[in-house]
Amino acid sequence: MQIAFLLRFVTGTAFATQGDPRLPRILAGAAAWLCASVFAYLFNGVMDVDEDRRNHSERPIARGALPLRRAVAVTLTAALLALLLSALCGGLIGWVVAFLALGWVYSAPPLAAKQASLPCAVVVFGLGWTSYAGGAAAGGNGLTVPAVVFATAMAAWMALVGAVVKDFSDAEGDAGAGRRTLAATRGLHAARRLAIAGALAVGVGAPAAAGAWAPAVLPGTLPLALGAGWVTVRCLRGRHTEHRDRHARRDAYRAFMITQYTANLVMLVTLVGSR
Helix, strand or coil: CHHHHHHHHHHHHHHHCCCCCCHHHHHHHHHHHHHHHHHHHHHHHHHCHHHHHHCCCCCCCCCCCCCHHHHHHHHHHHHHHHHHHHHHHCCHHHHHHHHHHHHHHHHCCCCCHHHEHHHHHHHHHHHHHHHHHHHHHHHCCCCCHHHHHHHHHHHHHHHHHHHHHCCHHHHHHHHHCCCECHHHHCCHHHHHHHHHHHHHHHHHHHHHHHHHHCHHHHHHHHHHHHHHHHHHHHHHHHHHCCCCCHHHHCHHHHHHHHHHHHHHHHHHHHHHHCC
């Protein structure tokens, strides 16, 4: 998770960096964003420890590799470091505060957006979008139209696809914990249909938006079109594997993850190569 958020941040930075990059500012910003993502991940692990153990998760807190008390201390330290480092980067601190707040809202009562699919998707979209915006702030030139188009496409991929398929492997445990995600309340068949619809919407909409408003980001959106097909195939195959082990249920999530890594890397290489 941390690598994915850092990659989004660096891609946002590449959109906003022109001429001689301000390397110390960018490095401090990247360190701040890494700390912020560590906070979001560990805070979620602390709040989800019971559900994760019920789902036999391999996350460090759930499997006992990171004691709960130590995890709390590291979580608070990561948030403090994120704020301190971002203060060195001028306009970045506002985006870090927004990201930390979204991480809190995702996991903690009273909202605990993770508990239901719609608020989860909204918060996940915000976590993705602020990562690109934070990178653009660290780059020094702020958000441009191409950056906004790409950030919105990738955040939509996270919200409409990733936030849905991640629940496939944990449906029973989530239901037992009282969560109201689509997979837990309506079953995997309904969740697969929603994931397919979201993947196809982003896979078609992102290249179309790029072609209309920001042709420069078209190369970065093409992997989403291919990934939409891949996620669709994995979801359809899931009809025959949903009763297998947890690993098999994560096939669609792996397709989502590889697609987002590919899209960000293609966009990053494109931006660097154009200078």
